[in-house]
Amino acid sequence: MAAQETVDHKYVYDFAEGNKELKELLGGKGANLAEMTNLGLPVPPGFTITTEACKAYLATGREPDGLADQIETHLESLERQMGRRLGDPQDPLLVSVRSGAKFSMPGMMETVLNVGLNDRSVVGLSNQAGGNDRFAWDSYRRLIQMFGKTVCEVPGEEFEHALDEAKRAKGTTNDLDLDADDLRGLVDAYKSIFLKHTGRDFPQEPREQLDLAIRAVFESWNAERAVLYRRQERIPADLGTAVNVVTMVFGNLGPDSGTGVAFTRDPGSGAQGIYGDYLANAQGEDVVAGIRNTVPLQELERLDKKSYDELLGIMARLEEHYKDLCDIEFTIERGKLWMLQTRVGKRTAAAAFVIAGQLVDEGLIDLDEALHRVNGAQLAQLMFPRFRLDHEFEPVAKGIGASPGAASGKVVFTSARAVELAAEGESVILVRRETNPDDLNGMIAAQGILTSRGGKTSHAAVVARGMGKTCVSGADDIEVNVPAKRFTVAGQTVTEGDVVSIDGTTGKVYLGEVPVMPSEVVQYFEGSLDPEHVDNALVRAVHRIMSHADAKRQLAVRTNADTGADAARARRFGAEGIGLCRTEHMFLGDRRELVEKLILARTDDERESALAALLPLQRDDFKEIFREMDGLPVTVRLIDPPLHEFLPPLEQLAVNVAVAQERGEDVAKEEALLAAVRRMHEENPMLGLRGVRLGLVIPGLFAMQVRAIAEAAVSVTRDGAVAKPEIMVPLVGAVQELETVRAEAEKIIAEVVGDSGVEVLIGTMIEVPRAALTAGQIAEAAQFFSFGTNDLTQMAWGFSRDDVEGAFFWRYLELGIFGISPFESIDRDGVGRLVRIAAEEGRAARPELKLGVCGEHGGDPDSVHFFHEVGLDYVSCSPFRVPVARLEAGRAAVETDGSDSR
Numbered sequence: 001m002a003a004q005e006t007v008d009h010k011y012v013y014d015f016a017e018g019n020k021e022l023k024e025l026l027g028g029k030g031a032n033l034a035e036m037t038n039l040g041l042p043v044p045p046g047f048t049i050t051t052e053a054c055k056a057y058l059a060t061g062r063e064p065d066g067l068a069d070q071i072e073t074h075l076e077s078l079e080r081q082m083g084r085r086l087g088d089p090q091d092p093l094l095v096s097v098r099s100g101a102k103f104s105m106p107g108m109m110e111t112v113l114n115v116g117l118n119d120r121s122v123v124g125l126s127n128q129a130g131g132n133d134r135f136a137w138d139s140y141r142r143l144i145q146m147f148g149k150t151v152c153e154v155p156g157e158e159f160e161h162a163l164d165e166a167k168r169a170k171g172t173t174n175d176l177d178l179d180a181d182d183l184r185g186l187v188d189a190y191k192s193i194f195l196k197h198t199g200r201d202f203p204q205e206p207r208e209q210l211d212l213a214i215r216a217v218f219e220s221w222n223a224e225r226a227v228l229y230r231r232q233e234r235i236p237a238d239l240g241t242a243v244n245v246v247t248m249v250f251g252n253l254g255p256d257s258g259t260g261v262a263f264t265r266d267p268g269s270g271a272q273g274i275y276g277d278y279l280a281n282a283q284g285e286d287v288v289a290g291i292r293n294t295v296p297l298q299e300l301e302r303l304d305k306k307s308y309d310e311l312l313g314i315m316a317r318l319e320e321h322y323k324d325l326c327d328i329e330f331t332i333e334r335g336k337l338w339m340l341q342t343r344v345g346k347r348t349a350a351a352a353f354v355i356a357g358q359l360v361d362e363g364l365i366d367l368d369e370a371l372h373r374v375n376g377a378q379l380a381q382l383m384f385p386r387f388r389l390d391h392e393f394e395p396v397a398k399g400i401g402a403s404p405g406a407a408s409g410k411v412v413f414t415s416a417r418a419v420e421l422a423a424e425g426e427s428v429i430l431v432r433r434e435t436n437p438d439d440l441n442g443m444i445a446a447q448g449i450l451t452s453r454g455g456k457t458s459h460a461a462v463v464a465r466g467m468g469k470t471c472v473s474g475a476d477d478i479e480v481n482v483p484a485k486r487f488t489v490a491g492q493t494v495t496e497g498d499v500v501s502i503d504g505t506t507g508k509v510y511l512g513e514v515p516v517m518p519s520e521v522v523q524y525f526e527g528s529l530d531p532e533h534v535d536n537a538l539v540r541a542v543h544r545i546m547s548h549a550d551a552k553r554q555l556a557v558r559t560n561a562d563t564g565a566d567a568a569r570a571r572r573f574g575a576e577g578i579g580l581c582r583t584e585h586m587f588l589g590d591r592r593e594l595v596e597k598l599i600l601a602r603t604d605d606e607r608e609s610a611l612a613a614l615l616p617l618q619r620d621d622f623k624e625i626f627r628e629m630d631g632l633p634v635t636v637r638l639i640d641p642p643l644h645e646f647l648p649p650l651e652q653l654a655v656n657v658a659v660a661q662e663r664g665e666d667v668a669k670e671e672a673l674l675a676a677v678r679r680m681h682e683e684n685p686m687l688g689l690r691g692v693r694l695g696l697v698i699p700g701l702f703a704m705q706v707r708a709i710a711e712a713a714v715s716v717t718r719d720g721a722v723a724k725p726e727i728m729v730p731l732v733g734a735v736q737e738l739e740t741v742r743a744e745a746e747k748i749i750a751e752v753v754g755d756s757g758v759e760v761l762i763g764t765m766i767e768v769p770r771a772a773l774t775a776g777q778i779a780e781a782a783q784f785f786s787f788g789t790n791d792l793t794q795m796a797w798g799f800s801r802d803d804v805e806g807a808f809f810w811r812y813l814e815l816g817i818f819g820i821s822p823f824e825s826i827d828r829d830g831v832g833r834l835v836r837i838a839a840e841e842g843r844a845a846r847p848e849l850k851l852g853v854c855g856e857h858g859g860d861p862d863s864v865h866f867f868h869e870v871g872l873d874y875v876s877c878s879p880f881r882v883p884v885a886r887l888e889a890g891r892a893a894v895e896t897d898g899s900d901s902r
Helices: 023-038 051-060 067-082 121-128 133-151 156-170 180-198 206-220 224-233 284-289 299-303 305-322 349-361 367-373 376-382 415-423 437-445 459-467 520-525 537-552 564-572 583-587 589-600 604-628 650-662 668-680 692-697 701-718 735-753 769-773 775-781 789-797 804-815 831-845 861-870 879-896
Strands: 012-014 046-049 095-101 111-115 241-247 258-265 272-280 326-333 336-344 400-403 406-412 428-432 448-451 470-473 479-481 486-489 492-495 499-503 508-511 556-560 578-582 633-637 724-729 761-766 784-787 850-853 874-877
Touching: 012 023, 012 067, 023 046, 023 051, 023 095, 023 241, 023 336, 046 067, 051 206, 051 241, 067 206, 067 241, 095 206, 111 133, 111 206, 121 133, 133 156, 133 180, 133 206, 156 180, 206 241, 224 437, 258 299, 258 305, 258 349, 272 299, 299 305, 305 326, 305 336, 349 367, 349 376, 349 537, 367 537, 367 879, 376 537, 376 861, 376 879, 400 459, 406 415, 406 448, 415 428, 415 437, 428 437, 428 499, 437 459, 448 459, 448 499, 459 470, 470 499, 520 537, 537 879, 556 564, 556 879, 564 604, 564 879, 578 583, 578 874, 583 589, 583 604, 589 604, 589 668, 604 633, 604 701, 650 668, 692 701, 692 735, 701 724, 701 735, 724 735, 724 784, 735 761, 735 775, 761 769, 761 775, 769 775, 769 789, 769 831, 775 784, 775 831, 784 831, 789 831, 831 850, 831 861, 861 879, 874 879
Parallel strands: 406 428, 428 448, 448 470, 556 578, 556 874, 578 633, 633 724, 724 761, 761 784, 784 850, 850 874
Antiparallel strands: 012 046, 046 241, 095 111, 095 241, 258 272, 258 326, 326 336, 400 470, 406 499, 479 486, 486 492, 499 508
């Protein structure tokens, strides 16, 4: 009799005890198996070991107290239910041991099938199958192969080589041609491989197999590929994985058996219909591994109409129940359909928008939930260009469009080479027969993935869709030779380093680089596609969801723009003003000589002459921008970088002067320039003479800029437009700095503006930690704050953003110190706290204080949600990211105002 369960820590749940809401405890797979069981669907019986057990095991290196007894109790219950015992020589119960974390991590963790088989029970399995020796020995060789690779780290390629050798000896390339005797020999070969690498025989005790497999699944949570995938997908590292122990059902019993993966809608386009892959006489791993090319799911209707009809009914029921696209794994055992898994399916960015719109039309969700179902990262993917094809470009092969997009690059055949070339700045296409979880590094590094095997549900397809990578799978006209670093197709040989282009929508493969054209989503945002009159489901869905986001959001979205052209494009993309106009960019090019004169000026007259020459140029710059932003606010940042950036580097200039002197040339001008550069030289210029400090040290510099802004605004207003300038003083750390600049600026503005009706706001950039901590004082002199989160992050962390990314961030990401670069997404605990303090204390001192952000975080989806929470008025970002910020601002409002329907 089994021991009683430890009540205080329940680590094991039968499927009937759980539901889909328990993903954190039972993992996604376990929770959904429980949900399907409770719906009365045909699920093989089993039980789930919780993520809590995994976390306890990983923390201590041993199973938590009570787990072994609970497993024994539930195993005995399963044996009674099935009328068989695990590994019984006469009538064996076999189980699969599968991972299943809260969030889907396809192929990243371990699975072991056919646990319970040994030298004796393989005979009993054959008897169960009506004397089908081939099936029994095929199942046994699969167990040794998966157990060896997964549990004991035996190199998987050794098993693959042995299988290839068995097929060569048989004169075939198809493993289905191997008979029972061939497979017995293969089992012996696998045992020898196992013994060679482990120093022990393959374990014959079924319970030992089960316990070791469970531990291997626990440990796979921290496997290198799983850690890498979690970082890529921003999945928390402390969740752990559940383990599902499931009664085996067999798709490899013959032609009336098989296995497949199905989607309730097309995960590539979102179109409604029947999508999926089926493989007769196979086990489930064969489909996702892409080892044999599958047939379309519709073919099942011809092969087994009864199972096909039942499957379609279950698919419809699951989609209605989950109110979303469902990804389903199933097995047919001698005409009996079994459901092995369901989950909300991964989809492409285009499919996400289309499906969300469809589900609204079908009454399954409302527009708030539709907005929740998509995100800014997906929208950004849709804005990338696609191939421009004409008669000159003929495809050399066609596979399955597994993950859309247009990608060109140099062909590589290994993940290591993909990583190496990508690090050198090359675009690469990873070409494989099929990918496996060990290829994750290369898939991340590559622009696209091309495989000769597999379908829409292969490992390459599923992982690429999740990452937003272009993928073409199952291009079986391509013969891939990895050792020789080449592939052949249509009589042509492509070697490593040659350029190919792949279209993840059509599945077509082209030799050479194919030019690209704008996406239809960008054309929609720019106004060249009318969503009301275009037959494009994606454009209509994007328009509908973006309109709802705009109606819901509380954050305004501005843009960072320094030219009229950038301002005009951002306005077409929906920008509601300019949050950052950088004036230093206006001093480059032909104007650099004037800046040199300003720097070299030794008298007031020389300095005023240089400033007078710059004034009309600046005024014209601002007039152009104000016209484009007619009626919308424009925040102009006064010059920020140190002036040495406009001069030649000290070392280079010194060498040039020395060489010229040696030649006897007249170098008076160059010597004066060198003296000025030496006078201004700073060891750390980013913490030196820049921003407000420049305006206080160089008389007239800020005054010239303020006058140019005010005169431009008045001129544009008199021409019939509406200018709304906001002058932003950079790098303020003390209220006295701002007060000094503001006093001078207000005199100039009053003189220029007169009775024109132009109103000019004066505020500051909060980018110095001291400014954030004294925001209550600074707000007394500021009409607005704009958080410069790039510099605020740099100064809060003590990082030079120009240096650290390549120097050591890779190591910080590898060690888990960062989940993501703090320059990419706001550091909520540190930099974010400074933003929150400044916002609260600034508004306490001046309730009408306008608050915005103009660092690149303004276009980062996660950061936008934080800025909504803090209560900012607007975010500002580059023109291309404006639609992303609009969408995320809407999502943030829906997720926090309690109006969503989830």
